[in-house]
Every structure is written in structure tokens, then in C-alpha cells.
Amino acid sequence: GAVVSQHPSRVICKSGTSVKIECRSLDFQATTMFWYRQFPKKSLMLMATSNEGSKATYEQGVEKDKFLINHASLTLSTLTVTSAHPEDSSFYICSARDAGHYVYNEQFFGPGTRLTVL
Amino acid sequence: KNEVEQSPQNLTAQEGEFITINCSYSVGISALHWLQQHPGGGIVSLFMLSSGKKKHGRLIATINIQEKHSSLHITASHPRDSAVYICAGILWGQSGGGADGLTFGKGTHLIIQP
Numbered sequence: 001g002a003v004v005s006q007h008p009s010r011v012i013c014k015s016g017t018s019v020k021i022e023c024r025s026l027d028f029q030a031t032t033m034f035w036y037r038q039f040p041k042k043s044l045m046l047m048a049t050s051n052e053g054s055k056a057t058y059e060q061g062v063e064k065d066k067f068l069i070n071h072a073s074l075t076l077s078t079l080t081v082t083s084a085h086p087e088d089s090s091f092y093i094c095s096a097r098d099a100g101h102y103v104y105n106e107q108f109f110g111p112g113t114r115l116t117v118l
Numbered sequence: 119k120n121e122v123e124q125s126p127q128n129l130t131a132q133e134g135e136f137i138t139i140n141c142s143y144s145v146g147i148s149a150l151h152w153l154q155q156h157p158g159g160g161i162v163s164l165f166m167l168s169s170g171k172k173k174h175g176r177l178i179a180t181i182n183i184q185e186k187h188s189s190l191h192i193t194a195s196h197p198r199d200s201a202v203y204i205c206a207g208i209l210w211g212q213s214g215g216g217a218d219g220l221t222f223g224k225g226t227h228l229i230i231q232p
Contacts, residue, residue: 034219038159043120044204046219059219091159095220107151107220109161 002028004096006110013084014118021079021113023094029074030096034107035067038091047092050077074099084117091115121145122207124223132231137192139226141205144186151220152179152190153204161204164190195230202227 003026013019023033033050048069049057056069066088068080077096081088091114095107121144131137141150152164165172165179167188172179176195181188192199206220 036220036222043224044206044220044222046221049219093159093161106166107163109153109163111158111160114159 002096002098002108004030004094004108004110006092006094006113008113009111010114010116012116012118015085016083019081019084019115021081021092021094021115023077023079023096023110025075025096025098025108028096028098028108030077031074031099033071033077033094033096035069035077035079036093036095038093038112044093047079081115084115086117089115089117120224121209122205122221122223124203124205124226126226127224128227128229130229130231131195133196135195135230137195137199137228137230139190139203139205139228141188141190141223142186143188143207143209146186146210147207148210149208150181150188151206152188153206155202155204155225157201164203192228197230197232200229 005024005026007022011019031052035047036044037047038044046059047062050069050071052071052074058064066082071077091112093112094110123142125140149166149168151166154162154164167181176193178191202225204222204225206222209221
């Protein structure tokens with residue numbers, strides 16, 4: 001089946017540092033990947049849509065300069081939280097669509113990355 | 119008001135009981151997902167449907183497009199079914215640039231007691 005990995009699974013960093021989270025499709029090519037964020041006891045929220053070879057599309061209220069997304073290949077998208085602050089502490093999840101066996105709207109989810117900013 | 123509403127928010131049941139989780143949405147959707155999230159946070163996609171009914175093992179998902187409502191049923195529930203169940207839809211005309219991104223309900227925290 002379609003497998004999506006994320007790295008790291010957990011990260012703790014100091015305030016002001018930048019953190020990069022990788023999302024990889026392991027056995028399929030993904031022209032589109034999505035980044036979601038989940039605060040404790042809250043719903044998942046779409047942050048941005050990442051399209052291979054083009055700029056990401058951000059949701060309202062998500063700072064583009066703070067959450068840098070790069071989708072440089074068909075199997076990898078990265079989310080970089082720049083100058084992280086404690087309020088950025090959250091659970092970040094990516095999902096991907098299989099470009100090769102495309103079932104419209106089907107998404108495969110990564111296991112998530114728990115970010116804690118001290 | 120959240121565009122995707124789930125009920126109940128919390129549900130505790132005994133092993134073997136038939137479980138129903140409901141999801142309603144306020145605008146048209148192109149597809150609705152049922153997801154399962156375990157305590158570690160990882161998400162598993164259970165179903166994606168845009169009409170009718172789907173069944174996988176003990177899980178059944180139905181959707182009524184006209185009524186903007188979907189249900190997830192678990193038959194012969196088991197403690198390993200304990201998780202948070204989330205419905206999520208791709209909403210027509212949703213705000214922002216993510217036209218194909220999901221809008222999530224708040225989830226239903228299900229506990230099945232032995």
C-alpha cells in the first residue's frame with residue numbers, strides 16, 4: 001500500500017531556532033502533498049498544499065515566511081518552521097496523493113511529527 | 119461554527135456493542151474521509167466516500183449527500199477499536215488556497231471497555 005513517512009517523529013528545540021520536517025512518499029510519487037497541524041485537543045487544520053515544482057498554497061492565517069514549504073521532488077516535501085516559538089509547538093502531519101494510481105481525493109497520511117519549542 | 123460537525127464528542131461503550139459516530143457538514147463536499155487517530159497521533163485513513171456505503175471488515179461508512187450527513191459504524195466493537203475517529207471533507211468553495219485540502223471535524227474519542 002501507499003506509505004508516507006515523516007522525519008523526525010519528535011523534535012524538541014529552543015525558541016528562535018529553525019526546524020525542518022520531512023515528508024516522504026516511500027512507494028509512490030506524489031505531485032501533491034498537504035501539511036496539517038493539530039494543537040492539543042483540537043482539530044487538525046490544513047496549513048498548506050504543496051505541489052511539486054511550484055510554490056505552496058497557504059491557508060488563510062498561515063504565515064508563509066514562518067512555515068517554509070519545499071516540494072522539490074515527487075517523493076519529498078519539507079516544512080521548515082523558522083524562528084520557532086513555544087506557540088508553534090504542535091503535531092504536524094503530512095499527507096500525499098498518489099500521482100500514479102490516482103483516486104480522486106484519496107490521501108495517505110504520514111505518522112506525524114511532534115514539535116516542542118522550549 | 120465548524121463546517122464539519124461530529125457527534126458524539128466522547129463515547130464509551132462495552133466490548134461487542136454496535137457503535138455509531140455521526141458527521142454532518144454545512145456545505146457541499148466532493149469527498150468525505152473517515153480517519154482513525156491513535157494515542158501516538160498517527161492517522162489511518164479508513165474510508166473515502168462520495169456516495170452510498172462502504173464496508174471494510176467490521177467498519178461501515180455511509181453518506182447521504184442530500185442530507186449532508188455521514189455515519190461510521192463499528193460492529194462487534196473491541197477494545198482495540200479505542201481511538202479518535204475523525205471525519206474530514208473536501209468542501210466546495212472552502213476558504214484559502216487549499217482547494218483539495220481537508221476540513222476536519224473535532225473528532226470522536228471512542229473507548230471500548232472489555
